[in-house]
Amino acid sequence: MSLTILSDETSIHLGRLGGLFFYDLYSCPTRLWLSHKNIDAGKDNEHILLGKHIDDTTFKQERKEMVFHGFAAIDFVKKPNGMEIHEVKKGKGEHPEPHIAQVRYYIELFYEMTGKEATGVIHYPMVRKTLQVKRDMESVMADIMKIENIIRDNCPKPSRIPICCGCRYEEMCWA
Numbered sequence: 075m076s077l078t079i080l081s082d083e084t085s086i087h088l089g090r091l092g093g094l095f096f097y098d099l100y101s102c103p104t105r106l107w108l109s110h111k112n113i114d115a116g117k118d119n120e121h122i123l124l125g126k127h128i129d130d131t132t133f134k135q136e137r138k139e140m141v142f143h144g145f146a147a148i149d150f151v152k153k154p155n156g157m158e159i160h161e162v163k164k165g166k167g168e169h170p171e172p173h174i175a176q177v178r179y180y181i182e183l184f185y186e187m188t189g190k191e192a193t194g195v196i197h198y199p200m201v202r203k204t205l206q207v208k209r210d211m212e213s214v215m216a217d218i219m220k221i222e223n224i225i226r227d228n229c230p231k232p233s234r235i236p237i238c239c240g241c242r243y244e245e246m247c248w249a
């Protein structure tokens with residue numbers, strides 16, 4: 075098994091890669107840069123609290139969080155027909171790219187750590203919708219390069235987007 079995500083070279087450049095970096099890559103590069111620098115600008119806001127509420131109240135039977143310390147906390151894993159990585163998200167799944175990137179990374183990480191192929195399922199319980207995600211190493215490696223380019227550079231200028239409302243960096247970006 076060749077290690078790419080977990081290689082020393084990757085860790086030196088990026089620090090430990092967390093799933094949220096992949097989420098932020100597709101939602102807000104400014105937030106990616108700020109969180110990579112460990113800048114913590116706030117406490118839980120209503121969006122995070124809603125996410126926690128969904129975490130606490132859905133898929134109670136299935137949930138057995140699988141934690142790869144410093145890298146990922148996968149909501150739950152199932153083995154109906156092969157290994158499945160499941161993530162539960164708030165919202166209607168109208169802009170799923172950040173969630174797909176996050177799960178794609180988990181699938182690759184899971185492969186590197188266990189040698190087992192997995193697929194992913196994203197759940198949007200508020201609208202009873204699911205999305206399937208397949209293993210795609212090339213996209214994950216391309217995402218890693220994009221993340222690396224962002225964090226090596228200066229902080230990207232913020233652009234006002236819907237998720238600014240309630241983001242922990244809102245005051246820092248827009249006050």
Ligand code: SF4
Nearest residue numbers: 102232238241244247
């Ligand atoms: S407030 Fe908006 S621009 Fe600033 S980090 Fe958050 S999402 Fe990005």
